[in-house]
Amino acid sequence: MKVIFEDLALFIKELFPNQDFIPLHAPLFIGNERKYVMDTLDSTFVSSVGSYVNRFEEMMCEITGAKHAIAIVNGTNALHMALILADVKAEDEVISQSLTFIATCNAISYIGAKPVFLDVDKDTLGLSPASIKSFLEENATIKADGFTYNKNSGRKIKACVPMHTFGLPCRIDEIAEICARWNITLIEDAAESLGSYYKNKHTGVFGEIGTFSFNGNKTVTSGGGGALITNNSELALRAKHLTTQAKVAHPWAFVHDEIGYNYRMPNLNAALACAQLEQLGKFVENKRELAGLYQNKLEGTNIKFVTELADAKANYWLNTLILEDKEQQQEFLGYMNSNGVMARPVWELMHRLQMFENSERGNLENSKWIADRLVNIPSSVRL
Incomplete structure (x- = not known):
């Protein structure tokens, strides 16, 4: 295997x-990033009020096809707000996957809800519809x-939060059908996709x-930032209200009508996000x-x-390899990181994890x- 590792490492060094x-994934600033950020500084509107925040939300609607988008300070807070909007309460249960980033479970925990960890599909690395169906029926x-x-x-099992792992879409339509049948609110963790x-x-x-x-390591970045999308106009209005400290609109008075959150993305970050x-x-096609180059290299x-499912088009945020066993995985990680190529499990x-070791699964x-x-291997956009 060492020969294959050496050959792949040389190939990656030729690509980068x-x-x-x-690095695994570095940001690339080759567009209007500097122009828009300087425009924001010149305007003095660097906090959560500004034209770029509005433009960012419009662009997210254009890109995703959603009716509404709310700019959030980061992805974890976007998940937290989504769970609040879904009326998840303390002690409610939220179905998710054990193979996920900690933010998914942290957001569930902020509310005092309980994660239920179910399995993923090997081909998507995302939450398995069959696993959800089996768990609920039993x-x-x-x-x-x-x-x-x-x-x-x-x-009460109030919500389900599948993640599109490394940008690979899971079988989300099947998950949506199951959630609808059981009256469970579906929240997509699309942080990477x-x-x-x-x-x-x-x-x-x-x-x-x-x-x-x-985040700084995503396909496009605002340094720190997140977004929430929905087709539900009522939820969108409530999201914007809650993320601006639940402040009641008034020309000068500071009145708040419920517990709110300081979760709005600053205009400075939104300027960077719009340029990205x-x-x-262009970035997705490059990735x-x-x-495709990696796939061809590893054939044989x-x-x-x-790879993506037949009905999917992935952004391939992080390119992902499956090795033969744990021993080979550790050998690969050791070799690559010792030879100038970042790789990670x-x-x-x-x-x-200690915090969730007693959770239902x-x-x-x-x-x-x-x-x-x-293992993941370098996946940055190449010039």
């Missing part, structure tokens, strides 16, 4: 030349109030609410080309490149199998 250490019941309850814990489509619809629009991240969003199509080896499975066979074999 003149770098001592090739453990849940719909009561007279119309809501679904966990027969074991007695808690801006520019990804499933069955010709952008990720984030299949559920009641979708959330996105614009202008290049989203898809890179994914025992390293599997993870998937996040520690959530049910293995289903059969996580696929999640454990993937965690022992998955």
Whole structure:
């Protein structure tokens, strides 16, 4: 295997030349970023009120096809707000996946709700519809109030939060059908999948609410930032109200009518985001080309490149490989990182973290199998 590792490392260095250490995903600023940020500074509107915040929300609607978009300070807070809008309460249960980034579970925990960890599909790395269906049929019941309850814990199962892992769309239409059948609110964690489509619809629009991240390592970035999208006008109005400290509109008085949150994206970040969003199509096509190069390079080896479903168009935020076993995974990580190429495993499975070790879970066979074999390799947009 060392020969394959060496060959792949050299190939990556040819793809990303003149770098001592090739990062996993670096931002690229080649458009109007400087112009828009300087415009914001000149205007003095650098906080959450400004023309670029409005433009950012308009652009997110144009890109995703959603009716409404709300600019949020980061992706984690967007998830937190989505759960609040879904009326998730303390002690309610929220179905998600153990193979996810910690932000998903942190947002659930902010409310005092309880995550239920179910398995993912091996081909999408995202929440498995079959796993949800099986869990609900075995453990849940719909009561007279119309809501679904966990027969074991007695808690209401209020929401489901699947993630489009590394930008690869999961079988979100099947998940949406199951959630509708059980009256469970579907919130899409699309943090990594801006520019990804499933069955010709952008990720984030299949559920009641979708959330996105614009962190520094995402396909497009605002430094720090997030967004919430929805087709529900009432939820959109409430989201904007709550994220601006629940302040009642008034020419001069400061009156707030409920507990609110300081969650609006600053205009300074929105300016950067708008310039980056202008290049989203170009960036995604560049990344898809890179994914194709990796896939071709690894044909005929025992390293599997993870590809999109037939009905999907992924942004390939992070290119993902599946190795033979845990030993080979560790060898790969050691070799690459020692030879100038950043590689990393998937996040520690959530049910293995101390905070969530007592959480309810289903059969996580696929999640454990993937965690022992998955690695990500450099995925930046190339000039």
